Amino acid sequence: MAAGAAIEGQIDAAAPIPRLLTNAVERVREGLGTQTSAIGLIFLITITWTAFGIAGSGFLGSYNLYSIGQLAARDAVLGMAQAMLIVVARMNLAVGSIGAVCTSMLGYLLVSAGVPLWLAFLLVAAVGVLAALLMGAVELMTGLSSFIVTLAFLSAYAGGALLFTGGQQYQINSSLITRLGNGTLFSSAICPLVAVAVVCGVVCWLLYNRNSLGWKMLAVGANERAARASGVNVSRVVLAAYALSGLLCAVATVMNASYELNVNAGFGSDWLLPSFIAAVLGGVALTGGEISVTGILLAALFFDSLQSGLTIINVPSYWIELPEGLVLLVAVLLDRARRARRRTMRPRSLAGTPAPEPDPVAAQ
Amino acid sequence: MNRVLRTQWAPLLAATIIAGVVLSFSTKQFGSSFNVYTILQTASVYAVIGLSQMMVLAVADMSLAVGGIASLVTIATGNLYQVQHWPIGAAIAGSLALGLVCGLLNGVIIAMTKLSGFIVTLATGTAFTGIAYGITSSIPYSNIASVLTTLGQGRAAFFSYLVLPAIAMTLAVGAGFRWLPIGRSLLAVGGNRDAAVLSGLSQKRAIVTAHAVSGLLAAIAAVLYIGVLQSATPATGSDWLIISFAVPIIGGTALVGGEAPASGCFVAAIVLSAINDALIVLNVNTEAVQMAEGLLIFAAVIAGKLGQNVRTGTRRSRRPSTGPGRLGQIAQDSATPGLGMP
């Protein structure tokens, strides 16, 4: 695509650049409209729930569904935090470390400083956004890849949080937070955190479908050069993506704290994997320019159901990680097969796929 | 001499040597032969881990399964030697073959599906670790052959025996990329997939080869490490992920593929190992160690980047090797000529 565009650009310098952007956005819109990864996931969830429901007693009990929802809600928000940067063809390896920073802040503000809840939430959100913005600024200033920048900040932030708290534990006693993570909503099978995840999902969906910033993010992810050439302020869009990722990390921090109620700087050390699993299984292409918010929500639900189900059907201890890995692999392969089929149905390749394009010069 | 000075890692090496000399004057133990041995021993394993990741970075892919393969290979060596009573040579050969097969499997899946290596190896890495824990129930094998212990912990003054296999691997990988046709085609495919495919190079073959060799190198690192810990535990490899990326990246491997400075890996491994060592030797507040490590990695990357700028200043720039944060085949974008800015 890009190679073709470049040759085209030499022939007619003015016209094709906006068209390129429109094309990119249009392709992305098609990807959003079809939501096929969501269909695949609904199918997978239905199969696994049926299988686990039959094979293992109690899987579909409200108690277990509550527990799955509690964890899946957090993982879905982590997936969105990761997706914010994947969409602009970047990565955030420091989701967990930003989580550690936010956690330390939350614990300090609520327990040591005795700040009112609303102010603590506001400050934690600000800290998350600032921590992520700093990484974004460093990336833009140094021109290093986001992978390297966030990798370096991963250690620095986790260490900083440890240094700040000195390994202290903070016991959160707010009844609102307790109810958020351990109360019920509508039914005894639904944790209020699920609603938080859904709200985050709706906001993200609106961002990408009804907001020009979302469109610009998709365009930057699909083809950064084209986006820049057509007048998108790439730096600003990238910084916005970092800020949103940081904000979602802060939300995930509060969610995690609300069901564990006791926080320390060790928080977040295990967030990287769930964040990628939710995003990638959910159909967010690692090459950027594509997102499926429904997919992320469903993927988190699917993966956490799987973990619970494997315990229930008596997979011997120590062997659970193997089927987890295999199912992840199969799910990704199925998703790939589906995409490949979709591509053959459609003449134009999707954003970021390596399929060679017909040369427009030759076509003339 | 001139060529050495122009390499990307030259400033990094210079800074490390200067810092090392200063440190050994201020704290005399830093320059002691046992401490240098300690740094070299750890660096040797880091270097091989880094080479394993560099193989796949060279074709603009990445592997999160380096640690998973290491975990599986570690317990395979332990099991074959202690439980199946294979002679140690056969046990090592068998485990290395297993590592190769694991890497091959990654490569084949990635080449067939055109999926990003990131997600495929995330899944297979989890599965490999899962097998290792499943087989052992997390109990380590402790009957370690003396040849591995000697290799892992033996030394002549400051010279750790592990440096020998590490240098051998570095030279082999470096030579492979420079002189072997397959090595060159790996770099060609990594540098610009579409152009390489058009010129008749098989992208699939390149990806499969890169992952297979990466698996083998991860296996070698695992076998070398068994002797260091004197215990074959499935927990080996659990925290190799950051090392595996930090080493080649600090050593100057770009994430966009097409570059594979093997010697840079070795230098970066020494830098990282020396940083870890210095933090303990200087008795840095334990709570600050992790943070200092992150900041120092960052400083090292910036130093490498400066080195690169110096280099590109003296030599004609091949291409902007740091596309802003793009991975995989996106590299083709930054390699595209033309399209002037409005």
Add this chain to the structure above:
Amino acid sequence: MQERVKRQTRWTTTALVLGASLSVAALCVGTAASASTSAKAPTRARTHAKVPKSKIKIALIPGGPNVYFAPWAAAAKAESKALGVTVSYVVPPTPTFDPSVEISTVDSLVAKGYNAFAIFPDGEASIIPLYTRLKARGIPVIDLAGCTSDPTPALLCFATNVEASAKYETQVLTKAMGGKGKIAFLTGLLTDANTALREAGVTQGVAASHGKVKLVQVVSNIDSPSAAPPAVESLLASKGSQLTGMLSTDYYPSVAAASVLAKNAQFRHILFIGQDNDPTVMKALEKGYIYGTMWQNSYGQGVVAAQWLYKMLANGCSVKSNAPFTKVGKTSHFINSGYFFVGKKDAAKYAKGMENIPATTKQVLGETSKFLACP
């Protein structure tokens, strides 16, 4: 093109509706099923009614896959046979001891019908909300090998008194050093509550020497196979000549130190006391390369937990409010599962076999009536 997109959108809607209705159906079934069980639960919680043997399902939950917990598997098997009920050892799939994975594992087991738990808590309070949910369902929970902090719904905490163990370890080392010298301390994760207790124990042990023993360096966060060996070597390289003693309260630093001392005679003037029974440690001890190692009662923890949980369910026993608990760290309902110094002369005797202190186990089981009130 437009047509196809529309058709696909319709497809999506159908699938979404289908999925949603299936989920709702599942929820209804699930809620109905749980309603019937929760109706029974409160009565059990109040009166500790006896549970028939066939319904008793006890689970021992470690923090994650780790060699320390391995004897629990054997204990679960043995007790399952001896008691004639299900006793399972279920490992949460998290090598990093992530509390959220542990919580979801326990939740799945509850859903499956397990009705008594002994849990190593991943995080001293992160798991308390789970305990509260279990308590609400009338399920007895005890802390095993690590404690949750007060106030906790856990009925009791049966674990190694890590603070006392570390203090004792330091005192043994001090005595072996002739009452004076410089020591270094190797330990694990800073965010682990046990690390703080261990450090406190070592500090107390050092303080008892009235300034004659100096703690010159603490190296923490090295309880992993790749972090421990380089850290121990770096420490020896810099402080090796001035140290007279070194101690570790964690697994991998002990293995690494034993392995380095076995290879490097020039550091054997340093007396080292390690932790647990990795064969590398035991071998080094037999050869006299290290001074000793501290054992815990891993197997006994599993045995006592299984037997007491069984008594609570089968006989309707409850934990006495006036039981002779001790207060350790942040918990006031602590029972010591024992610790034990193994020196060179005992090394051969203990080299094979599990980490186990049968005498302590026997003593604790003999005192059952002090802790449990049975109808």
